[in-house]
Amino acid sequence: MFTYTLRRLFFAIPTLLIISFVIFALLDLAPNDPTGDLPLTIPPEVREQIRASLGLDQPFLIRYMKWLQQFFINEPLNILESLTGWQFGDGERMRVLSWATRSPVVDLIVQRLPQTLWVVGLAYLFGIMIAIPIGVISAYKQYSIFDQIGTFVSMVGYSVPTFFTGVLLIVIFSSYLQWFPSVYDTNLRVTDFDSFVAQIRQMALPVFVLALYNASQIARFVRASMLDNLHQDYVRTARAKGVKEKAVLLVHVLRNSLIPVVTVIALGVPTVFSGAIITEQVFRVNGLGQLLITAVQGADMPLVQTLTFIFAVLIVLFNLIADVLYGILDPRIRYD
Amino acid sequence: MRKLRLLLAGTVAAMALSSATAHAERGTDGDLKILFWQAVSTMNPFLSAGTKEVLASSIVIEPLARTDEKGELVPWLAAEIPTVENGGVAQDLMSMVWKLKPDVKWSDGTAFTAEDVIFTWKYCTAPDGGCAQRAQYEGVKNVEAVDPHTVKITFEEPKPYPYSAFVGAQSPIIQAAQFKDCLGTKAPGCTAANFGPIGTGAFVVKDFKPNDVITFAANPNYRDAAKPAFASITLKGGGDAASAARAVLETGEYDYAWNAQVEPEVLQTMMAAGKGRLEISFGTQVERINLNWTNPDPALGDKRSTTEAGPHPALKDPAVRRALSLAIDRDIIVEAGYGQSGKPTCNIVPAPEAVASTKNDSWCLKQDLEAANKLLDDAGWVKGGDGIRAKDGVKLSFLYSTSTNSVRQATQELVKAMWAEIGVDAELRNASASVFFGGDPASPDTFQKFYADVIMYTNNFDGTDPEKYLAEWLCDKMPGPANGWQGQNIPRYCNAEYDKLVGELSKTADLEKRAALAKQLNDMLTEEGAHIPLVHRGDQSSFAVTLEGVRMNSWDSQVWNIADWSRKK
Numbered sequence: 001m002f003t004y005t006l007r008r009l010f011f012a013i014p015t016l017l018i019i020s021f022v023i024f025a026l027l028d029l030a031p032n033d034p035t036g037d038l039p040l041t042i043p044p045e046v047r048e049q050i051r052a053s054l055g056l057d058q059p060f061l062i063r064y065m066k067w068l069q070q071f072f073i074n075e076p077l078n079i080l081e082s083l084t085g086w087q088f089g090d091g092e093r094m095r096v097l098s099w100a101t102r103s104p105v106v107d108l109i110v111q112r113l114p115q116t117l118w119v120v121g122l123a124y125l126f127g128i129m130i131a132i133p134i135g136v137i138s139a140y141k142q143y144s145i146f147d148q149i150g151t152f153v154s155m156v157g158y159s160v161p162t163f164f165t166g167v168l169l170i171v172i173f174s175s176y177l178q179w180f181p182s183v184y185d186t187n188l189r190v191t192d193f194d195s196f197v198a199q200i201r202q203m204a205l206p207v208f209v210l211a212l213y214n215a216s217q218i219a220r221f222v223r224a225s226m227l228d229n230l231h232q233d234y235v236r237t238a239r240a241k242g243v244k245e246k247a248v249l250l251v252h253v254l255r256n257s258l259i260p261v262v263t264v265i266a267l268g269v270p271t272v273f274s275g276a277i278i279t280e281q282v283f284r285v286n287g288l289g290q291l292l293i294t295a296v297q298g299a300d301m302p303l304v305q306t307l308t309f310i311f312a313v314l315i316v317l318f319n320l321i322a323d324v325l326y327g328i329l330d331p332r333i334r335y336d
Numbered sequence: 337m338r339k340l341r342l343l344l345a346g347t348v349a350a351m352a353l354s355s356a357t358a359h360a361e362r363g364t365d366g367d368l369k370i371l372f373w374q375a376v377s378t379m380n381p382f383l384s385a386g387t388k389e390v391l392a393s394s395i396v397i398e399p400l401a402r403t404d405e406k407g408e409l410v411p412w413l414a415a416e417i418p419t420v421e422n423g424g425v426a427q428d429l430m431s432m433v434w435k436l437k438p439d440v441k442w443s444d445g446t447a448f449t450a451e452d453v454i455f456t457w458k459y460c461t462a463p464d465g466g467c468a469q470r471a472q473y474e475g476v477k478n479v480e481a482v483d484p485h486t487v488k489i490t491f492e493e494p495k496p497y498p499y500s501a502f503v504g505a506q507s508p509i510i511q512a513a514q515f516k517d518c519l520g521t522k523a524p525g526c527t528a529a530n531f532g533p534i535g536t537g538a539f540v541v542k543d544f545k546p547n548d549v550i551t552f553a554a555n556p557n558y559r560d561a562a563k564p565a566f567a568s569i570t571l572k573g574g575g576d577a578a579s580a581a582r583a584v585l586e587t588g589e590y591d592y593a594w595n596a597q598v599e600p601e602v603l604q605t606m607m608a609a610g611k612g613r614l615e616i617s618f619g620t621q622v623e624r625i626n627l628n629w630t631n632p633d634p635a636l637g638d639k640r641s642t643t644e645a646g647p648h649p650a651l652k653d654p655a656v657r658r659a660l661s662l663a664i665d666r667d668i669i670v671e672a673g674y675g676q677s678g679k680p681t682c683n684i685v686p687a688p689e690a691v692a693s694t695k696n697d698s699w700c701l702k703q704d705l706e707a708a709n710k711l712l713d714d715a716g717w718v719k720g721g722d723g724i725r726a727k728d729g730v731k732l733s734f735l736y737s738t739s740t741n742s743v744r745q746a747t748q749e750l751v752k753a754m755w756a757e758i759g760v761d762a763e764l765r766n767a768s769a770s771v772f773f774g775g776d777p778a779s780p781d782t783f784q785k786f787y788a789d790v791i792m793y794t795n796n797f798d799g800t801d802p803e804k805y806l807a808e809w810l811c812d813k814m815p816g817p818a819n820g821w822q823g824q825n826i827p828r829y830c831n832a833e834y835d836k837l838v839g840e841l842s843k844t845a846d847l848e849k850r851a852a853l854a855k856q857l858n859d860m861l862t863e864e865g866a867h868i869p870l871v872h873r874g875d876q877s878s879f880a881v882t883l884e885g886v887r888m889n890s891w892d893s894q895v896w897n898i899a900d901w902s903r904k905k
């Protein structure tokens with residue numbers, strides 16, 4: 001298992017290099033321009049100077065090599081410096097700078113992580129916690145009223161887009177009832193009970209929207225997987241041997257059913273980091289999703305490139321984690 | 337006892353007095369909550385010329401003079417506006433002298449001097465800096481200090497209208513001490529300074545989260561001790577225009593939402609909550625349809641839409657150009673897409689009033705299908721079996737492109753229906769704004785490439801003087817392969833007479849003569865059909881009913897007088 005993991009990690013390096021090149025090439029080919037958002041009153045020769053100051057006048061390969069150096073050498077060194085206080089060289093390194101804000105991309109990402117993890121991460125957690133019991137009961141009591149309602153709610157949650165549920169909730173709970181704020185305050189610090197309540201209130205709507213979406217998806221998986229296992233021979237054997245129904249369901253069936261579900265959950269974790277672009281926009285949570293979409297709209301290539309690449313790293317990593325977990329959960333699977 | 341009563345009466349009187357003057361004290365009105373649906377990326381307008389960045393930074397850093405809501409120059413950090421009459425501008429128009437207000441302090445307590453003004457010029461004109469406001473300093477040869485509070489600007493050639501450098505929100509003064517190590521290529525590295533410039537304005541940046549939220553606090557060293565009335569500002573960014581307007585007009589969570597670019601009927605329902613109001617001001621924005629004077633036929637390959645391709649087979653006929661304009665009912669377009677924030681227009685220079693022509697309003701403002709049909713009949717364009725006019729094998733069927741935006745797509749539909757009434761067909765297309773306006777020479781969908789017969793978008797000019805703007809229709813400003821498709825003469829209009837008049841305008845100093853020339857140039861463009869002006873667009877923002885002192889301004893920043901804003905008690 002250990003050598004397998006090492007081998008997979010080793011193969012990830014060329015994969016990620018190729019991914020980074022593809023992203024860079026795609027962004028370069030896209031008909032976008034960082035001066036495109038500027039007012040038309042800015043004359044073309046000034047736009048040309050702006051582009052040159054961003055380094056856009058250099059050839060494609062040089063720009064790619066520069067990004068590689070900045071991302072793989074300069075940024076890690078910087079992080080190491082700030083963690084340990086050591087100094088490497090003169091400390092003057094070109095960092096990956098965003099074109100729109102002209103500030104280091106990594107600082108932007110670090111600034112955005114907390115609200116994304118709180119809102120999107122919590123919604124994911126809630127989604128899983130709601131989905132598993134619903135899925136288990138739905139499968140165990142197939143075609144009961146509970147199953148019908150559960151199936152209906154998951155279908156609605158899965159098929160109604162978040163930009164609709166989000167705005168609907170704002171109209172009901174912010175405009176009409178005025179229970180929750182419609183705009184997320186990223187400056188809020190939880191210091192006492194009141195600010196804690198304020199934080200809960202502003203997180204309520206976006207977390208609800210996302211949790212509903214996540215839960216619907218996962219609940220369907222749990223139900224399907226449980227149904228597969230409930231009709232297996234080993235379940236009948238367990239029952240015939242007089243094992244209690246609770247133990248049959250929660251120990252034997254659930255554990256076996258969770259194997260594919262764990263994979264789905266693990267593969268979903270990177271999407272937590274990539275944020276929820278639409279929900280973040282609707283509630284102005286301004287996390288990583290909003291950062292990515294504004295960067296795409298403003299043709300902020302270094303930011304899009306770095307963010308997309310970090311997502312790619314996370315996806316590769318969690319694919320590996322899912323595979324390893326698979327082996328741990330199911331002793332029949334051996335990689336060596 | 338009597339003494340006590342007197343004392344009490346005195347206290348009551350004092351309290352009454354103090355509450356009457358409460359709004360005239362700094363920081364008594366709490367937090368001002370602003371919502372920008374496009375988040376602010378940086379506080380340095382020299383590094384990003386986006387409207388949102390210019391607006392946000394104008395809360396902190398200020399220019400020497402601003403333009404007020406009536407379009408008149410008012411001294412800001414300068415003591416007076418230099419003119420030829422008061423001797424501030426030299427007789428030969430080769431130089432001007434700005435006298436600065438004597439007791440202005442930066443928010444860090446140091447004195448504001450001529451050195452800061454000179455430094456600002458050096459900062460923006462430093463080589464390889466990529467300063468986005470460079471055009472403001474065009475023609476400036478030198479900026480020097482006569483004494484610590486007097487600045488002299490020398491020009492390369494006579495400048496009839498010299499109020500560009502250091503005037504308006506696009507050209508504010510930054511502190512020399514703070515930015516001294518940030519010249520040229522070092523500019524982007526100064527993140528702390530770019531995110532928190534030290535200014536002379538009513539507020540200082542307390543915390544800046546790029547593309548998210550900015551917190552401001554009242555400037556303790558602001559030159560008017562009684563202002564600003566607000567103690568702090570929270571400027572939140574992100575989302576979309578409709579929900580931003582809702583947060584002010586309907587839920588009342590915010591005091592001011594910038595740019596309520598929302599369909600009129602949606603705004604009306606939000607206004608019903610009674611929590612906010614809309615303020616509209618008109619600048620120089622005009623939504624227009626540009627007609628392609630060159631041939632965009634794809635068969636021409638690289639030559640398409642250049643002078644080499646030859647004139648447009650249908651649009652070269654003046655009758656067609658005139659008929660296309662006559663067929664449009666501008667009132668309907670305004671009503672459907674713009675409401676109060678739009679007015680029908682036939683001018684490309686719609687304001688200020690002194691330079692706005694009315695010459696073509698008589699024939700052009702009202703839809704006249706009969707006249708349009710007659711014009712085309714007389715010119716020999718005959719309707720075919722499909723109802724589309726044609727002549728010598730050339731059909732009046734046009735590719736009509738614009739940027740993706742719900743109001744624009746609705747306008748396209750309306751215009752298409754109007755043109756159908758005179759036997760003209762239109763194929764509608766739209767491209768994402770970042771591509772359409774992106775100017776990427778490799779993309780075929782940019783408005784500069786103009787690979788269409790007609791395109792629609794909005795443009796305007798900064799300040800109140802249209803000279804630079806009218807020079808965009810010069811023959812040599814046509815986009816083409818030679819200049820990397822970077823020209824502003826999008827219709828490819830070319831007229832020697834027009835070029836000559838623009839040359840004359842650049843040499844005329846007398847304001848009345850300038851206005852007459854500007855009108856003449858504007859009329860030529862409309863009459864000859866370089867474009868079809870449609871709507872004079874205003875700026876529209878939503879404000880809470882409790883917010884006072886707002887003077888909505890399209891000539892400068894919308895928050896130009898934020899020091900005077902206060903909350904109704």
